[in-house]
Amino acid sequence: MTVVGKRPLRLSRLVVFGAAGLVAGFLVGPGQAAQARDADISLAYLCTFPSGRQAVTADITGTYPDAGGVNVPIQPGEPTVRVSIPAVALEGALPEGATAVEGTAELTTGVAQNGRAAEAKWSGLLAPAAAVPDSGDLVLEHRGPVPSVTVTAPGDVTFTAGRISLELRPKTPKTPETSDGAEPMALPAVDCVPVAAQDRRLASVPVPDETPPEQPSGTPEPSASPTDAEPEEREGVAVGPSPSPSAPENPCPKDPPAGRIDESFVPQPPPGEAPRVTNLPGRLGCAYAVGLANVEKLGGAMIVNDPTKEPRLINVLAVARSVSRPGNRPGGFYFRADSYGELPLPDARSTFLGFGFQPVSARVEFTNGPVTISTGTIGSPPNRVNFATAGFYQSLRVYDVKVNGTPLDVGPDCRTARPFRVVLHGKFPDYENVFKGGPMRGTVTIPEFSGCGTGGEDLDQLFSASLSGPGNLVAMNQGVLCIPNTPNNDCPPRIPPLPGQEPPGPPSR
Structure with a gap:
């Protein structure tokens, strides 16, 4: 095995290690490591923190086997990850009173052999809470197991460090004012790219050619087995899904959601010094959001995105922007993470008692604009307040109406006269951030209806009298966000229960 020697550090140290998944020409799974040697390398990175881009150093350490074999798993040893983050990188991001930070790291690793190359995600490296120092760097130590890599041909297998992703979670001590144990929300994901013009090789593991010599003429061939029934193509590349039966699926849309953050739905900071605004690349993910919508005048509700049928996924670009102000600046501490997404909803069937006695059923079509989701923290203990809001514009169209079982032709364009605002609020810690x-x-105000009726019959006033008005409750329950190719990505997304049907106690994930 060839390892890369350690280089001197000039910047703060960031140690990252991980594990490979299935890549072109490489199979990933559990495996045995033979004799192993240590590897240690230091690299320069540029990381996007809420405060802006900062230079850090990645010191990547681990163990690799001295040699591998064709179709024999190459198993790196369990790594230790030491992360040193300069204080300037966290300026304005840590809430007042935060005494510790815990984290998760992921390293995108290049694996190459014989001119073939692909990427693997080395994920789920966890760091326990580390104390925030009065001065100097914040130091986190990550550890975690890593999967093996299996190659299908002889030749050196080279591991190369690529992008790094960090998740940082501030921790605050329990006090009489925060006895519920509520914690500040996680910071936006920190993406790091390696600085160009540096050798990013982690290690090189030789895989010798162990092809047996030709047998003399007349020597019987060994009986066939599942592994050698069909000769393997030495120059071929094995590509396919992970052999792990628990490999997460990725049902999320590949394209980011349409639209952008709608400033009219964003909570503003208290008056004071203008906060720092940082645009971030965001994390593309998806989740199920199911709920109920009341019609106050009819005293009933309809199921929105029915979990028992074919619910639709919300497509989210999570934490596309952060807004921060340190607690020692005029106006006090403020931190907000803004996300946006698309919330397509299937049509809903609903049945009410019109005017208190007449059974009326109809199908309702929802047309939603882009959804803006903001979560954050205002102030310092004991006056700290956490908030979560989601806002969008919505229009309703009613069709397939039946009164006491008799069809009522309302035409193809019986809808609210204009889009109306929908603003939802989450209560911390039940809704901590868009990821969880x-x-x-x-509550929403449903506008009057227009375009209802056919053949000269105007039914606008009938529907306005039955449906329009204030005080209509909307309750939604968003599931955990599936973020493909990230640590603890919660994929495939699970359908959450309807509001009011949640099991008692804390959620299972």
């Missing part, structure tokens, strides 16, 4: 999801609720 949770329940949200709010």
Whole structure:
């Protein structure tokens, strides 16, 4: 095995290690490591923190086997990851009173052999809470097991360090004012790219050619087995899904959601010094959001995105922007993470008692604009307040109406006269951030209807009298966000229960 020697550090140290998944020409799974040697390398990175881009150093350490074999798993040893983050990188991001930070790291690793190359995600490296120092760097130590890599041909297998992703979670001590144990929300994901013009090789593991010599003429061939029934193509590349039966699926849309953050739905900071605004690349993910919508005048509700049928996924670009102000600046501490997404909803069937006695059923079509989701923290203990809001514009169209079982032709364009605002609020810690999801609720005012009726019959006033008005409750429950190719990505997404049907106690994930 060839390892890369350690280089001197000039910047703060960031130690990252990980594990490979299935890549082109490489199979990933559990495996045995033979004799192993240590590897240690230091690299320069540029990381995007809420405060802006900062230079850090990645010191990547681990163990690799001295040699591998064709179709024999190459198993790196369990790594230790030491992360040193300069204080300037966290300026304005840590809430007042935060005494510790815990984290998760992921390294995108290049694996190459014989001119073939692909990427693997080395994920799920966890760091326990580390104390925030009065001065100097914040130091986190990550550890975690890593999967093996299996190659299908002889030749040196080279591991190369690529992008790094960090998740940082501030921790605050329990006090009489925070006895519920509520914690500040996780910071936006920190993406790091390696600086160009440096050798990023982690290690090189030789895989010798162990092809047996030709047998003399007349020597019987060995009986066939599942592994040698069909000769393997030495120059071929094995590509396919991970052999792990628990490999997460990725049902999320590949394209980011349409639209952008709608400033009219974003909570503003208290008056004071203008906060720092940082645009971030965001994390593309998806989740199920199911709920109920009341019609106050009819005293009933309809199921929105029915979990028992074919619910639709919300497509989210999570934490596309952060807004921060340190607690020692005029106006006090403020931190907010803004996300946006698309919330397509299937049509809903609903049945009410019109005017208190007449059974009326109809199908309702929802047309939603882009959804803006903001979560954050205002102030310092004991006056700290956490918030979560989601807002969008919505229109309703009613069709397939039946009164006491008799069809009522309302035409193809019986809808609210204009889009109306929907603003939902989550209560901390039930809804901590967009990644974890949770329940949200709010009330809406349904506008009057227009375009209802056919053949000269105007039914606008009938529907306006039955449906329009204020005080209509909307309750939604967003599931955990599936973020493909990230640590603890919660994929495939699970359908959450309807509001009011949640099991008692904390969520299972």
